[in-house]
Amino acid sequence: MSAHTHRVAGHRLPRRDGVGKVTGKHVYAADFKLPGMLYGRVLRSTRAHALIKKIDASRAAAIAGVRGIITSADIPQIRYGTAVRDTTVFATDRALFIGHAIAAVAATSLEIAERALAAIEVEYEDLPPLFDPEEALKSDIRIHPDWETYKALPIISRNRNIAGQARIRVGDAEAAFAKAHKVYEHRFSTALQHPGYTEPRVATADWDANGIVTVWCNTQLPFDTQTTLAEILDLPAARVRVTVPGIGGGFGGKLRIGVEHFAALLARKTARPVKVMSTSEEELTAALPRQASIVLLKTAVDKEGHLLARSGRIIVDCGAYAGSGPGTAAIALQVMAGPYKPGALAFESVAVYTNKVHSGSFRAPAGPMANFAMECQIDMIAKDLGLDPLEMRLRNVVKEGDPGPSGEIHRSVSIEECLRKAADAIGWHDRNPEPGRGKGIACSWWMTTGGSSGVYVKINPDGSATLVSGAVEIGTGAITGAAQILAEELSLDLTDVNVTGVDTQAAPFDYGAQGSRTTFSVGNACLAAAAELRRQMFELAAEQLEAPIEDMKLQDKHVVAGNKSISIAELARISRLAGGGLIAHGTAISPAPAYDPTRVQNHPLPVWNTPSYHAHAVDLSVDQATGKVTINRYVVAQDVGYAINPTYIEGQIEGGVAQGIGQALSEEIVYQDGRVMNANLTDYKMPTAMDVPEIESIIVECRSAAGPYGAKGVGEPPCIEPPAAIGNAIAAATGCWPNSLPMTAEKIAAAMQVQHS
Amino acid sequence: MNRKILNIVVNGESHQVLIEPHWTLLQVLRNEIGMMGTKENCLEAECGVCTVLLDGKAINSCILLAGQVEGCSITTIEGIGDPEHLHPLQEAFIECGAVQCGYCIPGMILTAKSFLDENPGCRPSRDEIREAIAGTLCRCTGYRKIIDAVATAADRIALSGAKQ
Amino acid sequence: MSFDLHRPATVTEAVDLAQRFAPTARYVAGGTDTVIQINRKKIDPAHLIDVACLPGMSEITETADAFALGALIKYRSIETHPAFRGNLRVLLEAASVVGGHQVRNIATIGGNIVNASPAADFVPPLLALDASLDITGPKGRRSVALRDFIVGPGRTNLSPVEIVTSIRFAKLPARSATAFLKEGRRRAMEISVVCVAACLTLEVSASRCACVRLAIGAASPKAFRPEQAEGYLIGKPAGNESFAEAGRLAAEASSPISDVRASAGYRRDLVAVMVERALTTCLQRIREQNQ
The missing domain is CATH 3.30.43.10 (Uridine Diphospho-n-acetylenolpyruvylglucosamine Reductase, domain 2)
Known part of the structure; x- marks a missing residue:
């Protein structure tokens, strides 16, 4: 089937859950409640690094309405985690950051639970803290004194405060530096950024008579949550049921367990349903933000601006637990390599523990940090060499068939097209239209996240289809996209596809709404299920129509063979009476491409699946006196392979850029002496409607071999380039790069002052 | 507890609720009356997901004491349309692709309605819309399609007003 | 609670x-x-x-030479009121940058004043208009100048039992204009990093400053009038040079703190720039009025 003839796929159709969401009828996890439900709250450490000498909850337990209190002493002593199993439900013998969970209370009301928290007495003995990741690399203080006893993925290389260290090496970088025309060294830093989902993390748990605990929550990864909960509760996974009624955003901040374990443990303790919801303060002090990082880059070029060799180091501040830090740090290496011919590379990532909040996998983990450093440095070099930054990029970008950093082969390459389209749209020929105004460009590549998906699809007697998936519709429209693919393949309308909610007990496995994969992977699973359903329907139709299967096709909700036809609805009814109904299981997995393992060491994601390419261009003005940035225009050219629903692809681009603008200019969780200074939405500055320009999307379609109809992953890339593109435009407008995020007006003004003096 | 009776009209229906003095309108709407379309997040009037109309004007229900709205009329998202009879704003939000996770959308639609109702039949500029909705944070959309939706709805409302 | x-x-x-x-x-x-x-x-x-519904405190009253604003007036009413589109624009401009519409539909200007936050956006405009407050208490009514009313961060000379009922200020003479500027990290939903209100009246010649009132928020423990800067401008030609000097003097008079929103040094720099710009805006507005 060729894409331009598609009736459903590729069209701007309204999402399946839209009506529920605009009428207030869509139920989110935060809306969920059960009769007799208790309210849980978590006591959090007020010390950044301290021994816990004593926890006395007796006064709290005596408060009327308090139904249960748990601390580390009351629960199975296990450590969990993705890369490194270093995490505990509660602080054990020591508190590792301000905000570390110490105890949890369930009470008949939130107010009572809060009073109980205040009545729990904790005796601490302070330990010397480590807040600076570079200091943590050198210090003799151990944030995890027993780190060697922790289990970890075999690929992860650890050492003392280092939770993970990876390398990519290509050729002989040192030799190339020695004979290069010029060598540049720069240092960049980026800040902690909260994912900013509007629905806080929330879970309601209840245990049934069979000892099965059901958790209604807003996780992005129900199956991962199920597995982790089973470990924490010391139960077989089948006795943990995770279901996601609805989720108000996630952006990677709801991948790993947030409050589900507190709800489940309190429910077990009290034998009552318990709901736990994060407060704003907890979100900003104890959630899973994007890590702060430091990037050091050294780059050698020839006279024409060709990249000869690059070395670099990214230090990712994981906070108190590794979280996704080791993987995030390692991914930065591919981002630092960029969509450029590798030349010689010597990149290293270090994920380091500090006494701050542990971090997660916010949308395109490591992407914006590494890209900010790498792409700003390209512009710095171009300026020094007297080259047009666009031209310098075009001289270095990969072409079809070129090797990538891991020795894999770049396929369906569109980076040049993206760069040229973004540059043309922004009016690149006129980079400084007036004083204080400048244009910047940045580009990147990014993976389509792997992992497997399974779906069940059944045909109902009215001819409609029901899609059962374990993938969460996080808001992107991904499940609508998958439903479009299914409808396309079954000759149905989109409105004929019903989508069920996610329930680990009933739905087939899905790797989850993480990375950039849901439409891609669930879509591929839908293709497989549709093929199986066609087979079943054609076999059944062959009996009914007395026609050969080879002549059959699906058309307008019928199986057609020559001039004979039978409706899908009729076949579904016949199958119900005679065959148990039309039902199929479709699965999909994208195998990783071949690569050269000698280039990549201790890297949990050594090679990228089906990469996408993209370029961002921005036109902005800087107030020469105050440093305030006004974005005049913002253009994105992104290769999506095949646009399954252009409306929601634009939605991903516009929303991702808005988050990137926040990271570039205003957002930062500010720590001072281990304490978050802005733990509220008054001072954590996410962009408002006044702060985001009308983002212009140029959808580039360079088909992939692996995605449905040639699609590539879409969701994460839009937030990668904004800091770099904006940084380069600020430099075009002012002559200086504020090389730390966020680039606040104050930092820009300071940089301009330094330049003028 | 010193509970008191609160009389309010929600979406045209009279309600009598026994409340505690510190309860906010948000708590009463969600916990006592069951209007779950009114969402809960920051509880400090910074995000706007809790927006409802108080006598027609958008306010943050999270920091308004319920006891202060005795006798007032409240409109929640459930009160402006239902799946069979969508309000033009609701329709336009779906059509324009302005809905992603959807958690801010009830508040966003009510903020927009309050603004459009200030000047019946108005067709605000995109900048005016932008300013009007700035008190409601959306993390998914980057706002462009939300502005599209409000502008589209405003046009339709103005047009149908002109016809009548 | x-x-x-x-x-x-x-x-x-x-x-x-x-x-x-x-x-x-x-x-x-x-x-x-x-x-x-x-x-x-x-x-x-x-x-x-709860004083939100007290009668007689929500009116905007205009007399021949003055305005009286009920303390319970909402920001959104100020924003949409035709009286504040001319030379009292400073009120509209300040009202329209407080929170979002949802807050401005219910928050009162009296609340902003008695709250006495150093960053309160509605205080500098009223200081620049030399407003006074009507206060009712157990001993009856009294009136106090706004500049004497706020004594420190969160502190006023209001006794806990008194109520501010209205705010009064005189209309401006001919050749006057006002302006309000605010800086924050975002373009909406901000607590001011610095805010500046200016009220400029020119001499009959329309080239020199006859009367200048400046008020600066978020750059001192309480919003303040930089008297040296104001005094310096009297009789000076209205223009970039004198405005810049007034900005410098105002910055010198400010005593900002460093906090999570900005450093003291940046705040002081902003004061200088914003005072100059606010005065320039006033001057432009006076010229536009005369066209």
Whole structure:
């Protein structure tokens, strides 16, 4: 089937859950409640690094309405985690950051639970803290004194405060530096950024008579949550049921367990349903933000601006637990390599523990940090060499068939097209239209996240289809996209596809709404299920129509063979009476491409699946006196392979850029002496409607071999380039790069002052 | 507890609720009356997901004491349309692709309605819309399609007003 | 967090209640600040006296030479009122940058004043208009100049039982204009990093400054009038040079703090720039009026 003839796929159709969401009828996890439900709250450490000498909850337990209190002493002593199993439900013998969970209370009301928290007495003995990741690399203080006893993925290389260290090496970088025309060294830093989902993390748990605990929550990864909960509760996974009624955003901040374990443990303790919801303060002090990082880059070029060799180091501040830090740090290496011919590379990532909040996998983990450093440095070099930054990029970008950093082969390459389209749209020929105004460009590549998906699809007697998936519709429209693919393949309308909610007990496995994969992977699973359903329907139709299967096709909700036809609805009814109904299981997995393992060491994601390419261009003005940035225009050219629903692809681009603008200019969780200074939405500055320009999307379609109809992953890339593109435009407008995020007006003004003096 | 009776009209229906003095309108709407379309997040009037109309004007229900709205009329998202009879704003939000996770959308639609109702039949500029909705944070959309939706709805409302 | 909510019908009743329950009573109007402070456990009143619906405190009254604003007027009413589109634009400009529409539909200007935050956006415009407050208490009514009313961060000379009922200021003479500028990290939903209100009146010649009132917020423990800068400008030619010098003097007079929003040094720099710009805007506006 060729894409331009598609009736459903590729069209701007309204999402399946839209009506529920605009009428207030869509139920989110935060809306969920059960009769007799208790309210849980978590006591959090007020010390950044301290021994816990004593926890006395007796006064709290005596408060009327308090139904249960748990601390580390009351629960199975296990450590969990993705890369490194270093995490505990509660602080054990020591508190590792301000905000570390110490105890949890369930009470008949939130107010009572809060009073109980205040009545729990904790005796601490302070330990010397480590807040600076570079200091943590050198210090003799151990944030995890027993780190060697922790289990970890075999690929992860650890050492003392280092939770993970990876390398990519290509050729002989040192030799190339020695004979290069010029060598540049720069240092960049980026800040902690909260994912900013509007629905806080929330879970309601209840245990049934069979000892099965059901958790209604807003996780992005129900199956991962199920597995982790089973470990924490010391139960077989089948006795943990995770279901996601609805989720108000996630952006990677709801991948790993947030409050589900507190709800489940309190429910077990009290034998009552318990709901736990994060407060704003907890979100900003104890959630899973994007890590702060430091990037050091050294780059050698020839006279024409060709990249000869690059070395670099990214230090990712994981906070108190590794979280996704080791993987995030390692991914930065591919981002630092960029969509450029590798030349010689010597990149290293270090994920380091500090006494701050542990971090997660916010949308395109490591992407914006590494890209900010790498792409700003390209512009710095171009300026020094007297080259047009666009031209310098075009001289270095990969072409079809070129090797990538891991020795894999770049396929369906569109980076040049993206760069040229973004540059043309922004009016690149006129980079400084007036004083204080400048244009910047940045580009990147990014993976389509792997992992497997399974779906069940059944045909109902009215001819409609029901899609059962374990993938969460996080808001992107991904499940609508998958439903479009299914409808396309079954000759149905989109409105004929019903989508069920996610329930680990009933739905087939899905790797989850993480990375950039849901439409891609669930879509591929839908293709497989549709093929199986066609087979079943054609076999059944062959009996009914007395026609050969080879002549059959699906058309307008019928199986057609020559001039004979039978409706899908009729076949579904016949199958119900005679065959148990039309039902199929479709699965999909994208195998990783071949690569050269000698280039990549201790890297949990050594090679990228089906990469996408993209370029961002921005036109902005800087107030020469105050440093305030006004974005005049913002253009994105992104290769999506095949646009399954252009409306929601634009939605991903516009929303991702808005988050990137926040990271570039205003957002930062500010720590001072281990304490978050802005733990509220008054001072954590996410962009408002006044702060985001009308983002212009140029959808580039360079088909992939692996995605449905040639699609590539879409969701994460839009937030990668904004800091770099904006940084380069600020430099075009002012002559200086504020090389730390966020680039606040104050930092820009300071940089301009330094330049003028 | 010193509970008191609160009389309010929600979406045209009279309600009598026994409340505690510190309860906010948000708590009463969600916990006592069951209007779950009114969402809960920051509880400090910074995000706007809790927006409802108080006598027609958008306010943050999270920091308004319920006891202060005795006798007032409240409109929640459930009160402006239902799946069979969508309000033009609701329709336009779906059509324009302005809905992603959807958690801010009830508040966003009510903020927009309050603004459009200030000047019946108005067709605000995109900048005016932008300013009007700035008190409601959306993390998914980057706002462009939300502005599209409000502008589209405003046009339709103005047009149908002109016809009548 | 446990209190009784009282809803008196008149100002007298309200004051009586406050007296009865003092010192654990507190007035509440729109509640946009009070409820947050209660939730953050910054205050813990046993009695809240709801004054939001008191009669006679929500009117904008215009006389031949003055305005009186009821203390319960909402920001959104100021924003949309035709009286503040001319040379009193400073009020509209300040009102329209407080929170979002949702806050401006319910938060009162009186609340902003008695709250006395150093960053309160509506205080500098009223200082620049030399406003005074009408206050009712157990001993009757009194009037006080706004500049004497606020004494420090969160502190005023209002006794806990008194109520600010209205705000009065004189209309401006011919050849006058006002302006309000605010800087924050975002373009909306900001607590001011610095805000500046300016009120400029030119001499009959329309080239020299006859009267200048400046007010600066978020750059000192309380919003203040930089008197040296104001005095310097009297009789000086209105223009970039004198405005820049006034900005410099105002910056010198400010005593900002460093906090999570900005450093003291940046705030001081902003004061200089914003004072100059606010005056320039006033000058442009006067010229536009005369065209």
